[in-house]
Amino acid sequence: MTSFRLSRRAALRGAGTIAIALPWLEIMREERAAHAAGAPAKRFIAVYTPGGTVHAESGNPSVAEQWSPTGTETNFELSPILTPYEPVKSQLLVLDGIDMKSAVGEQLQSGMIAWLTGTGQARSDTGEMGYASGPSIDQVLSGRLTAGDASSSLELAVRWGTGKTHGRVTPMGVVSFANDEKFTPRPPQLDPIAIWKTLFGSLDPNLGKTSNWDKSILDYVDKRYVGLSAKLGTADKQRIDQHLNSIRELERGVAQTVAARCIPPTLIDTSDYDPFTGLKSSDDGSVKDSVTDAAIPKVCKLMVDMLVMALACDRTSVATFMWSDAEAKHTYPWLQLPETFSFYQNGGGYRPQECAQIGTWYASQNSYLLQQMAKVDMGGHSLLDESVVFFGSEVSNPATHKKNGMPFLLAGGGGGLRGGRWLKYDSVSHNDLLAAILNLFDYRVAMFGDARYCSGAALPNLI
């Protein structure tokens, strides 16, 4: 922190006329000035995809590499699974060679818990498997980005709670953990209609009006500064013109206000989709709900549209989004895959081709999310430009549940994130990546999560 302070000595003096700045408003002091140089990221979205990806395997030549690109850091070809990201490639960072070393515990649950917390699975007093041993980064950021109101973070999921715990309490597939003493799990919201009502049912009806008012206010203020500036000596004039410039910047921002970009998505008919069908599932995947499963694609689109607009309408700045849970015991009828993902992962013997097909479909959904974010104009830059989106899974290999070479992607331009690159690391712990993500939000840490899995320095080369 610099010791910049505007004092009354920072006076304005011109020939004959003296304008002395009054003690300045709090917001114009240290913090803002010190950070004016680099713009920290403003929004964080973590998107969870079940079942890892399809990597080539030593000793099994029949499985070809489906995820890692080929080429160089800045000049690379996307792999089959990542092909859907082609339209947003310039804002995508493919992170290769990162291991989830802190995922200690039950093979799937530990992966979900560690993904955003960097901690192993805790054991509860009763001897049952517990949850996280630390908060997840979305919750850490939520406390900062929304001025302490952690309840304003958004947790959403499609076709969730499909096996073993069936979405009930005690270790269930949750990725978000509160920044409180117990690191309380934050289960996702599932019902698209209820989510729509919460997010958009109570939008301020004054939204459109107030932006017109803001414009009138700024017009008035602008005129006052122009009038004053014309009458001042050189030194005073310079200072006042600087002030005027900052007002002009605000004016440009008002042209792209929340009102202009906040367009709640149309609520489509989802009566064929039972958001709570996961609660009725069986451990072996034998209970199928093919009607709900067939509705997944349209619900996915609605959920993504709601997520993007929740951000555009300033309803939240932090979200986690889950495509199902680690059990993934539902079917994919629109891909002509009649069995559950779990079946193709290992239940029916590892089927890399089907797994890649499912992985590619999730990639296309993720790509749609990024493209929609890129379309929202935040006033000279897009929603994607000011955000950091983190894509991940609970394992890297769907059959063996290995957690090295995790299929992690970052996207967006928040905090100076430099996309269009394929970064190869040598088995580094993903805790370093979590620290690096926090740094993009100007939350300066060298370590995050369980210190035993931290190198002591945040992952380099993201910006």
Added chain:
Amino acid sequence: MQALAELAACAAQPDPDTKCAQTTIETFASKAFRRAPTQQELEELLALHQAVLASDGNFAQATAAVITAILQAPDFLYRIEWGTDAGPRPDVRRLTGDEMASRLSYLVWGTSPDEGLRKAAQSGALLEPEGVAREAARLLDDPRSRAGLSAFFDEYLKLSRLPDLQRADPTYSSELGGSLRQATQRFLEVQIFDRNASWPSVLTADTAFVNGRVAGQFGVTGITGDEWREVALEPNQRLGLLTQPSVLMTSLSTDATNPTRRGYEILEQVLCRHLPPEDPELPPRVEGPSTTEPMTTRQRWTLITADPNCARCHRDMDQLGFAFENFDAMGRYRTQENGLSIDASANVAWLGPTNGPIELVKKLASLPETQACFSQHFAEFSLGKSVTADAAGACLTQDLTRRFEAAGFNVRQLLLELTQTDAFLYLPKDR
């Protein structure tokens, strides 16, 4: 509604009309601009009010928009002084009554004028030096003046830094820093307002105010709790403002003392003796002596700055700093460093030899240039500009110092005297 009613009673009635909007705007603008708004300004603000009404807003929302606009306007955020012709004085221009009311109120209270000042402004009383003096005395007798002067000392002594110092010392905390700042502000308040002290006696007062948090820093035992108590200083260890831990700490940026920095502060802040510009030929950084023998800070300093090129500037600074070597970087009194005895003697050519901080403080307090320097700093802070840059500034300092001396270097009186100088009463003629 309550807030609206406080602005204008009519605004709380159902369906307030345009006349009511005018009243509301005029009331608020005249407070915020610290003067009556002009007809044109009122019209522009009313137009804004009506624009909001026209785009679907209600009276309260329109008023809120006007208030927002006023609070962003330069007339609120800056003190703008246009002045008027001075009548009998063709060489200068006079401030308007409202402009003078603002000057006075920001000088003494650090905030906007009260009703009494606004009335004095309207009556024309503030156009004459006598009226200005009368109002200044009234403001100074009001408790709000204490906050005004403490803002000056916060800046002059850099006391605001105390909660954010870099220290590895485990006894340091932001809280302790804040308390040490309070201890000094408390001391100054009592000296200046309750005892009507002169600047030399502030510099040589033999008491301090401490509570349980800071007593240890002053070397005082047996004090607990948050309540401030006046205690006698150990007569061989501390004397006056310059030996307060706060003042001894703010010039240092690490856990080690730095005689050069401490001496520099005395030269610049207490004596207004300015160093010649830096010699560009000199190396930017000098290596310290490479010895494993225990040394005092003074011994190390002496080895480094023995070079005649260094000594030219460093001699006076370092000698003045050595006198305070009895205080560590936390402002605690010490007689030993690294097992060696501390030598706090100093020999500055234009000051004569001194032995220890108390002798030096007494000598500084008796110098005429110390009083002149204080009045110069006070004038710069109050007028918001350098007074050393031009001839007019030099005149002001001379004039003010003469008045300060005539008042027995009384600190409160300095404030009143400042309001009677040309620099305070008038604006330059040329625009």
